[in-house]
Amino acid sequence: xxxxxxxxxxxxxxxxxxxxxxxxxxxxxxxxxxxxxxxxxxxxxxxxxxxxxxxxxxxxxxxxxxxxxxxxxxxxxxxxxxxxxxxxxxxxxxxxxxxxxxxxxxxxxxxxxxxxxxxxxxxxxxxxxxxxxxxxxxxxxxxxxxxxxxxxxxxxxxxxxxxxxxxxxxxxxxxxxxxxxxxxxxxxxxxxxxxxxxxxxxxxxxxxxxxxxxxxxxxxxxxxxxxxxxxxxxxxxxxxxxxxxxxxxxxxxxxxxxxxxxxxxxxxxxxxxxxxxxxxxxxxxxxxxxxxxxxxxxxxxxxxxxxxxxxxxxxxxxxxxxxx
Amino acid sequence: xxxxxxxxxxxxxxxxxxxxxxxxxxxxxxxxxxxxxxxxxxxxxxxxxxxxxxxxxxxxxxxxxxxxxxxxxxxxxxxxxxxxxxxxxxxxxxxxxxxxxxxxxxxxxxxxxxxxxxxxxxxxxxxxxxxxxxxxxxxxxxxxxxxxxxxxxxxxxxxxxxxxxxxxxxxxxxxxxxxxxxxxxxxxxxxxxxxxxxxxxxxxxxxxxxxxxxxxxxxxxxxxxxxxxxxxxxxxxxxxxxxxxxxxxxxxxxxxxxxxxxxxxxxxxxxxxxxxxxxxxxxxxxxxxxxxxxxxxxxxxxxxxxxxxxxxxxxxxxxxxxxxxxxxxxxxxxxxxxxxxxxxxxxxxxxxxxxxxxxxxxxxxxxxxxxxxxxxxxxxxxxxxxxxxxxxxxxxxxxxxxxxxxxxxxxxxxxxxxxxxxxxxxxxxxxxxxxxxxxxxxxxxxxxxxxxxxxxxxxxxxxxxxxxxxxxxxxxxxxxxxxxxxxxxxxxxxxxxxxxxxxxxxxxxxxxxxxxxxxxxxxxxxxxxxxxxxx
Numbered sequence: 013x014x015x016x017x018x019x020x021x022x023x024x025x026x027x028x029x030x031x032x033x034x035x036x037x038x039x040x041x042x043x044x045x046x047x048x049x050x051x052x053x054x055x056x057x058x059x060x061x062x063x064x065x066x067x068x069x070x071x072x073x074x075x076x077x078x079x080x081x082x083x084x085x086x087x088x089x090x091x092x093x094x095x096x097x098x099x100x101x102x103x104x105x106x107x108x109x110x111x112x113x114x115x116x117x118x119x120x121x122x123x124x125x126x127x128x129x130x131x132x133x134x135x136x137x138x139x140x141x142x143x144x145x146x147x148x149x150x151x152x153x154x155x156x157x158x159x160x161x162x163x164x165x166x167x168x169x170x171x172x173x174x175x176x177x178x179x180x181x182x183x184x185x186x187x188x189x190x191x192x193x194x195x196x197x198x199x200x201x202x203x204x205x206x207x208x209x210x211x212x213x214x215x216x217x218x219x220x221x222x223x224x225x226x227x228x229x230x231x232x233x234x235x236x237x238x239x240x241x242x243x244x245x246x247x248x249x250x251x252x253x254x255x256x257x258x259x260x261x262x263x264x265x266x267x268x269x270x271x272x273x274x275x276x277x278x279x280x281x282x283x284x285x286x287x288x289x290x291x292x293x294x295x296x297x298x299x300x301x302x303x304x305x306x307x308x309x310x311x312x313x314x315x316x317x318x319x320x321x322x323x324x325x326x327x328x329x330x331x332x333x334x335x336x
Numbered sequence: 337x338x339x340x341x342x343x344x345x346x347x348x349x350x351x352x353x354x355x356x357x358x359x360x361x362x363x364x365x366x367x368x369x370x371x372x373x374x375x376x377x378x379x380x381x382x383x384x385x386x387x388x389x390x391x392x393x394x395x396x397x398x399x400x401x402x403x404x405x406x407x408x409x410x411x412x413x414x415x416x417x418x419x420x421x422x423x424x425x426x427x428x429x430x431x432x433x434x435x436x437x438x439x440x441x442x443x444x445x446x447x448x449x450x451x452x453x454x455x456x457x458x459x460x461x462x463x464x465x466x467x468x469x470x471x472x473x474x475x476x477x478x479x480x481x482x483x484x485x486x487x488x489x490x491x492x493x494x495x496x497x498x499x500x501x502x503x504x505x506x507x508x509x510x511x512x513x514x515x516x517x518x519x520x521x522x523x524x525x526x527x528x529x530x531x532x533x534x535x536x537x538x539x540x541x542x543x544x545x546x547x548x549x550x551x552x553x554x555x556x557x558x559x560x561x562x563x564x565x566x567x568x569x570x571x572x573x574x575x576x577x578x579x580x581x582x583x584x585x586x587x588x589x590x591x592x593x594x595x596x597x598x599x600x601x602x603x604x605x606x607x608x609x610x611x612x613x614x615x616x617x618x619x620x621x622x623x624x625x626x627x628x629x630x631x632x633x634x635x636x637x638x639x640x641x642x643x644x645x646x647x648x649x650x651x652x653x654x655x656x657x658x659x660x661x662x663x664x665x666x667x668x669x670x671x672x673x674x675x676x677x678x679x680x681x682x683x684x685x686x687x688x689x690x691x692x693x694x695x696x697x698x699x700x701x702x703x704x705x706x707x708x709x710x711x712x713x714x715x716x717x718x719x720x721x722x723x724x725x726x727x728x729x730x731x732x733x734x735x736x737x738x739x740x741x742x743x744x745x746x747x748x749x750x751x752x753x754x755x756x757x758x759x760x761x762x763x764x765x766x767x768x769x770x771x772x773x774x775x776x777x778x779x780x781x782x783x784x785x786x787x788x789x790x791x792x793x794x795x796x797x798x799x800x801x802x803x804x805x806x807x808x809x810x811x812x813x814x815x816x817x818x819x820x821x822x823x824x825x826x827x828x829x830x831x832x833x834x835x836x837x838x839x840x841x842x843x844x845x846x847x848x849x850x851x852x853x854x855x856x857x858x859x860x861x862x863x864x865x866x867x868x869x870x871x
Contacts (some may be wrong), residue, residue, distance in 0.1 A: 202740045217714055
């Protein structure tokens with residue numbers, strides 16, 4: 013067998029660079045923020061960072077499933093809010109306690125199923141289908157919450173979010189990491205995981221290889237919904253109050269995190285496990301800007317600019333024929 | 337091999353058919369010592385050649401010999417690392433394709449480089465609208481339309497209305513429009529005779545279309561120079577005055593019209609004499625009596641096919657031929673359950689009928705393997721590793737403990753075995769298929785099905801766009817499988833292949849089986865015989 017032919021090279025240099033660019037970006041952020049204010053490196057801040065990134069990690073790794081198959085889910089923020097509102101009402105009014113977790117899971121799965129239905133049965137492009145359901149889910153949250161903040165006090169939920177099971181690590185980060193580990197393994201080692209890549213990279217090829225493309229896509233939407241539902245539960249458990257727009261900012265952050273992590277918007281390239289790098293880039297940026305005391309309104313401008321630069325740097329254009 | 341270039345092969349300038357005039361004109365384009373490497377791997381090593389006025393020049397060679405790279409250099413898409421180009425005696429170093437076009441060099445791309453949803457005239461002058469700009473910076477549409485009409489009329493394409501959208505025209509007309517574009521742009525830039533590069537112009541067409549294209553090219557011969565690159569050797573014989581043969585990035589021979597024949601070109605390209613049994617006819621065996629039917633097709637009708645019935649037996653290679661649109665491709669799709677689904681009729685594999693819904697899954701489960709026509713769009717996912725592509729259809733059998741977990745050790749084992757058996761050239765199984773040659777990609781598609789030990793294989797143009805060496809390997813593989821009892825349905829546009837490989841041939845016309853031929857090893861039907869029943 014030849015080894016000198018151009019075919020023999022497994023990873024072209026550009027691919028290796030793509031693998032490490034997000035890490036370099038992350039390291040650069042850490043150095044810059046650390047130099048400006050050494051409080052950034054403090055232990056309490058590290059814990060803070062974990063708490064802040066836990067929810068985003070769940071949402072982003074769920075969304076990653078949908079992006080891998082070449083679709084998009086814009087309703088994730090709305091699902092987080094809906095799940096949070098439902099949990100808050102169940103805990104405050106009906107004393108559900110920990111039983112609100114299965115409820116959150118159900119809300120997430122149901123929302124994912126609705127998205128899958130519109131996209132796969134109704135044949136509405138995922139961008140529009142989930143743009144629509146984003147409005148629908150937000151509206152449902154408003155209706156059942158009556159437009160008010162829902163405050164509750166529950167020791168179990170408080171422990172789930174703020175308690176410490178292992179050392180100083182906040183529980184919310186622990187659950188998030190465990191779930192992230194589980195879905196990463198699903199993405200990397202199972203048939204479903206492998207099918208995600210095949211469907212995202214070539215739907216026709218997948219169909220002609222006997223793969224049920226529709227089921228794989230439906231599975232991706234369900235994963236996205238499920239993870240957002242659980243994220244909503246953890247978010248509201250940490251806050252103790254459900255507000256009407258509490259999940260909104262997660263949608264763009266999650267999309268940015270997935271892309272920075274290296275999953276192409278066109279599908280078929282990337283990996284669920286890579287979400288965590290993108291999440292860290294986003295979380296460190298938010299946290300760092302806070303620590304060095306940047307004005308909140310200025311923060312959003314800087315954040316937007318950094319996301320664009322990060323995506324521009326890390327997006328592997330060699331594998332995407334077009335930029336949507 | 338390149339050192340053993342026989343001197344008799346060299347053609348003296350002016351000897352060829354088209355260059356009869358006593359005043360031998362200077363070459364249009366001279367390429368001198370051009371080299372190009374990608375990532376340290378040389379693709380062209382100091383290649384020299386010349387393109388003469390009013391000639392049809394061929395560049396032959398296996399996949400990866402450097403033909404396409406040469407065309408890309410001549411058309412300014414790629415810049416050479418070393419060497420020089422001279423156009424009409426002046427140094428020529430085009431920066432980008434548009435610059436080459438301004439100098440009168442155009443490429444007719446394999447995948448047509450036209451925009452379907454704009455008008456023909458807009459396509460003709462796309463990116464060169466500047467020439468029609470009025471004082472106010474607006475494009476003078478009427479002038480452009482008039483110029484387009486003149487260009488089309490001039491080439492005998494008067495039936496094409498330049499105002500119509502491109503998508504209104506068939507493939508044949510679109511290809512003509514692309515050639516017309518080359519002439520129109522040349523005259524726009526005041527170049528009398530363009531140089532037109534044809535990069536596998538017949539890869540996607542068959543029979544009648546090829547003939548139409550070639551007739552046009554011959555008719556245009558006196559009005560410019562053509563460079564042809566194709567995978568069908570017979571096309572060089574049909575059209576070219578001279579052929580350069582590339583091998584491993586070098587220009588190893590120039591063959592003149594009088595010395596040109598298929599065997600000679602083949603030998604030069606591959607570096608060895610073409611075996612007399614290219615299609616391995618010597619390994620073709622008659623079917624045992626009685627034959628065991630594996631696939632039974634009963635009165636299948638649907639899009640493109642009408643009441644088709646036939647039986648495919650164990651160990652048989654059944655060929656299906658016919659012109660483009662005769663339904664041969666569709667019948668393969670209907671059996672496998674790729675779209676379009678059949679509307680009526682039955683398909684049985686080993687006696688049990690396949691359902692219409694989710695047919696492909698049932699067919700695969702029943703032992704069918706389907707190698708589609710479009711390798712990169714239907715056969716494999718380019719940006720996935722070889723291993724993942726190869727194992728795609730058999731993952732369900734690679735579960736660990738029956739759970740939906742992939743046993744990657746076994747997966748690797750299976751893939752490596754197929755890589756060895758099919759001689760897939762790749763450093764390791766995690767190499768991305770996008771970076772592999774067409775022949776190797778096709779082997780990966782075959783591996784995907786061979787891993788499942790299929791009982792039936794449907795092959796749609798399995799050797800299209802593949803170099804001759806790999807073709808021969810695939811024919812050998814077909815014999816191996818046939819000997820092992822696999823029933824093979826070979827659907828092909830390539831007549832010699834169809835005749836050589838198949839043991840029985842069905843010819844289709846207008847969605848129906850028009851004729852059946854026995855094609856035993858010792859009594860192969862001739863191409864002419866088949867063509868008579870195809871048209």
